[in-house]
Amino acid sequence: MNTDEIEKYTELENQANQLIETVATENNCDPQDLKWWHISNYLEQKHKIVLVPLNKNEFSTIIADNYGIYGLTLKDSRMAMICYNNECTETRQHFTIMHEIGHFLLHKNNQTYPSLMQENDYTEEDQIFEKEANNMAGMLLANKKAIQSLLNDRKPFNYLCKYFGISNQAMRIRLFNLFYFQTAKQVIEEEKQVNNIFIYSQQTIANYIYKNYQLNIK
Structure with missing residues (x-):
């Protein structure tokens, strides 16, 4: 963990918050009432994004697929087509759509971005892009x-998952990330001696959330 990583996460968060505020204004509602479909509908209407549900066989006509695919972003100078695997669970579909929207927002070149089930097929550069898109998906x-x-x-954990329409795993990661960078920044500023910031943050965040909100995310 370093200040560059914190700054990058903060930059992503600011970009996500700007979009959230814009969509909330467009829908005449408070940002906390936004759901994923408000954002996807807004981008479809304003930014020429087309959402296309496909099954595995249909994906194979677009991209060579040996291990399975969650979604795909195809971009050119005129529009973007976001394809998502409609054979996955609904929560996975929601995450995939927001993940691919993350690619659209963050990665401006006209590249194809596949979200693979077999993640070790990614190059080092791909892994950076995928992490950014994952973070953006969680924020949106x-x-x-x-x-x-x-x-x-004091809503329970399962209520949060249902409210946002995401999986337990995605909700745990989102809560962790929400507090992780805040914790890491504090560690750096106070020059604490921490052997493993990730493990330290996991324990600290879980304890903090339970103590303050009686919510167990383990």
Whole structure:
């Protein structure tokens, strides 16, 4: 963990929050009331994005697929087509759509971005792009204001998952990331001696959320 990583995450968060505020204004609602489909509908209408549900056989006509695929972003100078695997669970489909929207927002070149089930097929550069798109997906699916409101209301973990329409795993990662960079920044600023910032943050964040919100995310 270093300041560059914190700055990159903060940059992504600011970009996500700007979009969330814009979509909330467009829908005349509070950001904490936004759901994933508000964002996808807005981008379809305003930015020439087309969402296309496909099954595995249909994906094989677009891209060579040996291991399975969650989704795909195809871009050119005029529009973007986001394909998602409609044979996956609904929560996985929601995450895939927001992940591919992350590629559209963050990675401006007209490249094809496949989200593979077999992640070790990614190059080193691909892995960076995928991490960025994953982070953006989490921010758009479960925005900070909405999470904070639900935590303040002492909503249980399963309620959060259902409210945002995402899986337990995605919700755990989102909660961890939400507090991780805050924890890491504090460690750096206070020059604490921490052998493993990731493990330290996991324990600290889980304890913090349980103590303040009685929510167990383990």
